[in-house]
Amino acid sequence: DGGITQSPKYLFRKEGQNVTLSCEQNLNHDAMYWYRQDPGQGLRLIYYSQIVNDFQKGDIAEGYSVSREKKESFPLTVTSAQKNPTAFYLCASRAATSGNVDTGELFFGEGSRLTVL
Amino acid sequence: GNSVTQMEGPVTLSEEAFLTINCTYTATGYPSLFWYVQYPGEGLQLLLKATKADDKGSNKGFEATYRKETTSFHLEKGSVQVSDSAVYFCALSDRTGRRALTFGSGTRLQVQP
Numbered sequence: 001d002g003g004i005t006q007s008p009k010y011l012f013r014k015e016g017q018n019v020t021l022s023c024e025q026n027l028n029h030d031a032m033y034w035y036r037q038d039p040g041q042g043l044r045l046i047y048y049s050q051i052v053n054d055f056q057k058g059d060i061a062e063g064y065s066v067s068r069e070k071k072e073s074f075p076l077t078v079t080s081a082q083k084n085p086t087a088f089y090l091c092a093s094r095a096a097t098s099g100n101v102d103t104g105e106l107f108f109g110e111g112s113r114l115t116v117l
Numbered sequence: 118g119n120s121v122t123q124m125e126g127p128v129t130l131s132e133e134a135f136l137t138i139n140c141t142y143t144a145t146g147y148p149s150l151f152w153y154v155q156y157p158g159e160g161l162q163l164l165l166k167a168t169k170a171d172d173k174g175s176n177k178g179f180e181a182t183y184r185k186e187t188t189s190f191h192l193e194k195g196s197v198q199v200s201d202s203a204v205y206f207c208a209l210s211d212r213t214g215r216r217a218l219t220f221g222s223g224t225r226l227q228v229q230p
Contacts, residue, residue, distance in 0.1 A: 006160075033217055042121075042206060042220040043161075056215060090160055094216065103168050104149040104210025106218050108160040 002027045004109035006091050011114045013078070013085070021076045021112045023091035031094040032074040033106060036060060036087045043090065049074055078114060086116045119144045123207050123221035130197055130228050138192040138224045140181075140207035148209040150174075150183050150190040151218065155204045164192075164205070197228045 004025045013019045025032065031050045035043040045058030049068040063082025068074055078085045092106040124139040142150065149168045153161040165174030170185035179194045190207060207221040 004160075031216065040222060042222040043218075045215075045217050048215055048217055050216070058215075058217065092161075092218075103166060104212065104216060104218070105151065105163055105166060106210075108153075108162070110160045111158075 004091055004093055004107060006089075006109035006112050009110065009112060011112060013114060013116050015116060016080045018077055018079050019114065021078070021089055021091075021114070023074045023076065023109060024072055025074075025091075025093045025107075025109075026072065027093055027095070027107060028071070029093035029095050029107070030071070032068070033092040033094070034058075034064075034066065034074070034076045035090045035092065037090060037111075038087050046076065046089075085114055088113050119148070119209060119211055119219040121207050121209055121219055121221035123205075123224050126204075126223075126225040128224060128226050130226070132199055132228055132230050133196045134228075136192070136194040136197045136201075136226065138205055138207075138226070140190045140192065140221060142188050142190065142207075142209050144188075144209055144211065144219075146212060147185075148211055150181070151208045151210065152179070152181055152190070152192050153206045153208060153220075155206065155223070157203075161206065197226070199228045199230055202226055202228045 007022045033048045034046040047066045049055035065077045091109045120143045151166045152164040154164045165176045167174040167183035173182045204223045208218040
């Protein structure tokens, strides 16, 4: 089945360590997104990529980095510079728009929960 | 910029009660509007959507109508079930630029038997 796979589902990190969260999609979608979810705050956009080899900062990019070397993959690195990294991280993708009506719908993975010890 | 405001939760209802979760938005242009649902420990699933004014999105007994004059997209269901217990997010999508979703803070629904 087509979808978005995030791994790991749970991750524990010591302070000062970088960690990388994986996001893979087999939907053939061009655009991919990373969101952070904190209790009571909804989802906030970290980074997004509209096309391979290109990505842009979202609203809360400080302390995070991404890469987009393949269409299917959009890994997120949480660096030691991120002051409060404990959160639930969600990856999403959006279908290509050329020749199709783009309603803006995003498809989400199951999420990765990061806890800093 | 774009923003979405949802009613605060938790909303606690008895089974078969009527549900309304209010959602209003601020946006430039003509966004698409969405309701997503999140079950514990999971990602978000699209519940319904509407892409233009007066459109009604519906799915699994839930409905919401895109009201441009009141900038609202309230979620309703005539008879809730225990299995509807989840967190519901209202969101809008800008049609230009980053084309990302802007979310409300979410409303937790608890349905008691």
